[in-house]
Amino acid sequence: MRTALVIGTGLIGTSAALALVQRGVTVHLADHDPQQARTAAALGAGTDAAPEGPVDVAIVAAPPAHVAGVLADAMRRGAARGYLDVASVKGGPRRELEALGLDLGGYIGTHPMSGREKSGPLAATADLFEGRPWVLTPTRDTDTEVLNLALELVSHCRAVPVVMDADAHDRAVALVSHMPHLVSSMVAARLEHAEEAAVRLCGQGIRDVTRIAASDPRMWIDILSANPGPVADLLSDVAADLDETVRALRALQSSDDAERRKGGTGIEDVLRRGNAGQVRVPGKHGSAPRAYETVVVLIDDQPGQLARIFADAGRAGVNIEDVRIEHATGQQAGLVQLMVEPKAAAVLTEALRDRGWALRQ
Known part of the structure; x- marks a missing residue:
């Protein structure tokens, strides 16, 4: 070429x-x-x-x-x-x-x-x-x-x-991209008219779920218009799960012990199926997901903080497998979650403490 x-x-x-x-x-x-x-x-x-x-x-x-x-x-x-x-x-x-x-x-x-x-x-x-x-x-x-x-x-x-195959691709992207985008948008839409006091409590979980909802709606209308059938089929399955989950949550409000137990079983079922699906998401370099230990470090919102942490981890001989940052609402600070191999967690924890970092559980 x-x-x-x-x-x-x-x-x-x-x-x-x-x-x-x-x-x-x-x-x-x-x-x-x-x-x-x-x-x-x-x-x-x-x-x-x-x-x-x-x-x-x-x-x-x-x-x-x-x-x-x-x-x-x-x-x-x-x-x-x-x-x-x-x-x-x-x-x-x-x-x-x-x-x-x-x-x-x-x-x-x-x-x-x-x-x-x-x-x-x-x-x-x-x-x-x-x-x-x-x-x-x-x-x-x-x-x-x-x-x-x-x-x-x-x-x-x-x-x-x-x-x-082209049609197999379209079914696959409906599952891993198009349907999740709509679900993310639906969750984010709950925030539009929510009370400010509630929105200020947003943590990393809601940020993760709603991140892709920030995309251009015009672009996504084009995408979804070209693949509506597979997306609609998947959303129908999600809707069925939502109906079952709503019924289970209502049952937890019941005064009848048997009904509450039934509700608890329903909630446990959807959570366990979620666990089973989540572990199938490919991990680092496309490999099967691996269990990492998380070392949590409190950092100030200042230039060079992340570079210092990575350098200190390198000096300790620890490879950072993944990293996430949770920002503290209204404060000039955040929590850095460092994912490492389980055998390296204690080494990294000791090394970071020795270098003056504030660690959190």
Whole structure:
């Protein structure tokens, strides 16, 4: 791959362009909003000048509802040797292209499983995809050359290729991305008119649950409109669980002992099923989840605090497996949760205490 055309210079398109430029690929940028393409070019993602002839690969980074139309236009113009898109839904765009009667040997649908709450070229980074799965959905008609171009793109972006059927992909992302986003938004919506005194009690739990609810609604309308069936099926299952949980909670209010026991059993069931599902979420480097010990450190909100903690852990010979920060509401302080191997917890605790850090249980 020596040349590429990125059509759509939002977060994903500009991030891919930045990564390709770093690998020496000449990237041309196009967008329905020329100013956005110029912004991406100013960030170093390529040039907004049109290519003089066909490029090696055209990357369509448009919303799912517009992917087929943009791809069809590029194919009819002969803009590239190979074509791919990076939309979060795969089955629909391919069926639309088939309905248009286009030769799909030169096309492959892809989806990088990475993103941010922010959108647009200014949110883009060259390392957005590093270590993240990048789904490829080839068919029997896909040219080997196009599959190789897609694999080269994934390699340049330092992502991990995953091959899937298009419809299986759409069911999977409904489960791990689209449905959770709606549930997060529903939880966050409870806060909109809540009393200020209650909102000030927000801790890390509610922040974790509602983080993705900050995303652009217009973008998510496009995504959900392209994959409504699988998402609706999953939400129907969630709704059934909610109904059962509400009944169980009402039963806990009963004056009848048997009814209260029944309610407690219902709540325990949903919590245990939640435990069983949560442990299946891949852990570090995509491996099976591991049990870590947590060392909690109180820090001031000052520059260099985190760097000092990591340096002190390194001097103690302890590798930090994961880290979380819980900010104290209304205070210039926070709690840093350092996840380490169980055998390293005591070593890290002693080392941090010796260096003057305030630890918490």
